[in-house]
Amino acid sequence: MSIEIKVPVLPESVADAVVATWHKKPGEFVKRDENLVDIETDKVVLEVVAPADGVIESILKDKGATVGAQETIALFKAGDASAAAAPAAKVDAPKTETKAAAAPAPAVAASTAEASDVLTPAVRRLVAEHGLDASKIPASGKDGRLTKEDVEAFISGKTAKAAAPAAAAKAAPVAAPAVAVPGSREERRVPMTRLRQRIAERLLSAQQNAAILTTFNDVNMKPVMELRAKYKEQFEKTHGVKLGFMSFFVKAATEALKRYPEVNASIDGNDVVYHGYYDIGVAVSAPRGLVVPVLRDTDRMGLADMEKAIGSYGQKAKDGTLTVEEMTGGTFTISNGGTFGSLFATPIINPPQSAILGMFRTEDRVMAVNGQVVIQPMMYVALSYDHRIIDGRESVGFLKTIKEFIEDPARLLLNV
Numbered sequence: 001m002s003i004e005i006k007v008p009v010l011p012e013s014v015a016d017a018v019v020a021t022w023h024k025k026p027g028e029f030v031k032r033d034e035n036l037v038d039i040e041t042d043k044v045v046l047e048v049v050a051p052a053d054g055v056i057e058s059i060l061k062d063k064g065a066t067v068g069a070q071e072t073i074a075l076f077k078a079g080d081a082s083a084a085a086a087p088a089a090k091v092d093a094p095k096t097e098t099k100a101a102a103a104p105a106p107a108v109a110a111s112t113a114e115a116s117d118v119l120t121p122a123v124r125r126l127v128a129e130h131g132l133d134a135s136k137i138p139a140s141g142k143d144g145r146l147t148k149e150d151v152e153a154f155i156s157g158k159t160a161k162a163a164a165p166a167a168a169a170k171a172a173p174v175a176a177p178a179v180a181v182p183g184s185r186e187e188r189r190v191p192m193t194r195l196r197q198r199i200a201e202r203l204l205s206a207q208q209n210a211a212i213l214t215t216f217n218d219v220n221m222k223p224v225m226e227l228r229a230k231y232k233e234q235f236e237k238t239h240g241v242k243l244g245f246m247s248f249f250v251k252a253a254t255e256a257l258k259r260y261p262e263v264n265a266s267i268d269g270n271d272v273v274y275h276g277y278y279d280i281g282v283a284v285s286a287p288r289g290l291v292v293p294v295l296r297d298t299d300r301m302g303l304a305d306m307e308k309a310i311g312s313y314g315q316k317a318k319d320g321t322l323t324v325e326e327m328t329g330g331t332f333t334i335s336n337g338g339t340f341g342s343l344f345a346t347p348i349i350n351p352p353q354s355a356i357l358g359m360f361r362t363e364d365r366v367m368a369v370n371g372q373v374v375i376q377p378m379m380y381v382a383l384s385y386d387h388r389i390i391d392g393r394e395s396v397g398f399l400k401t402i403k404e405f406i407e408d409p410a411r412l413l414l415n416v
Contacts, residue, residue, distance in 0.1 A: 001077075005037075005056075005074040017046070017069075018041075018065070018066055019040075020038040021125055022036070023036060024050075028055060030053070033050060036049060036056065036076075044323060054078040059073070059074045060074055060075070123150075137154045193289065206350070210388065211386060213395070216399075217402075235304070238304075241304060243303065243307060246306070248409065250310075250334060253298075263394060264332055265389060272389055277297055278299045279297065279329050279332075280330065280332050281332070282295060294326065294330040331353060334356070335347050336358075337359065337361075338361040343380065349384055354389050355383060355386065356383070359379065360379055361379070383399045
């Protein structure tokens with residue numbers, strides 16, 4: 001009896017999804033809980049696993065198809081490896097040569113399935129896209145696990161090795177050698193991912209539906225840098241996590257939001273909704289695009305809690321394992337363009353929030369301090385805000401409060 005493989009229940013805010021990658025083919029034996037297909041929404045990639053040992057009888061929705069929640073995308077038949085091989089043998093029986101050539105296939109499929117059991121979604125997708133056998137790729141990760149870097153290095157090496165034979169084969173039918181034409185104007189058309197489409201829609205909507213204005217300031221990072229240098233080893237030894245700069249800004253933003261509740265509010269129709277909690281999103285660049293996981297109740301978190309959460313979200317973003325719940329909500333966002341070397345920019349609000357703080361690169365600049373010319377490590381910061389709800393007084397005061405907290409970290413502890 002066939003088992004229907006269905007699309008998982010989608011989050012409330014997600015209307016449909018797209019079949020991203022089929023990891024198994026019809027007739028290929030799979031083990032229980034092995035990933036069959038990735039379903040991509042505009043927020044996350046959902047994995048659909050095998051309900052039991054068996055084979056996929058037929059795929060009803062190919063790669064790229066748009067599907068809805070609980071829609072049937074394949075038919076699955078439970079059974080052991082010997083039972084799974086029987087239908088394939090029956091189909092190939094009239095063609096003896098094809099059957100003989102296909103004999104080693106179950107062993108290859110089994111090795112691939114075994115290797116994919118420990119692969120992260122990001123690695124699994126990369127292996128599937130290039131048609132690789134994961135068991136043949138040298139692994140350098142913990143406990144012999146295969147990392148994304150391992151796969152990319154293998155692909156690069158494979159491409160380099162294949163380049164010379166491919167060029168020779170291409171040149172064989174013609175007298176002249178194959179030479180790249182200087183100044184060639186190649187184009188490549190690639191469909192936007194669901195996540196990239198959603199990012200584009202939200203950013204365009206923010207520009208069209210909000211009165212966005214940006215105010216700037218600069219921050220002397222020397223006090224925080226000295227504090228971090230003094231306690232970073234003891235902090236890591238005590239809490240098991242490194243002390244970064246983002247936690248200081250999250251803490252400073254939380255305290256500033258308490259003083260300026262309009263910045264923590266949002267517009268709903270003709271109403272202003274003032275949030276009595278502080279959920280701060282931290283923008284993270286992932287392979288699939290920009291994602292914003294949310295730190296909940298930051299007013300109750302210490303610096304160590306923040307650093308652990310930020311580190312965990314960063315790894316999940318890289319692996320593609322962030323959940324919808326981890327990226328839903330948020331009353332304020334912080335974006336750190338300085339990690340990519342950006343000196344100055346105007347961040348775009350993340351709707352329905354009313355403001356976003358941008359951090360940028362720290363660099364030594366000549367400053368006048370108490371009548372003396374000194375060199376200080378300075379950072380530009382920017383606050384983009386919705387002028388419909390936040391006035392200049394609140395926006396400038398909010399950013400000034402951030403500056404004061406960072407330049408005098410003791411105020412964060414004394415709450416003054």
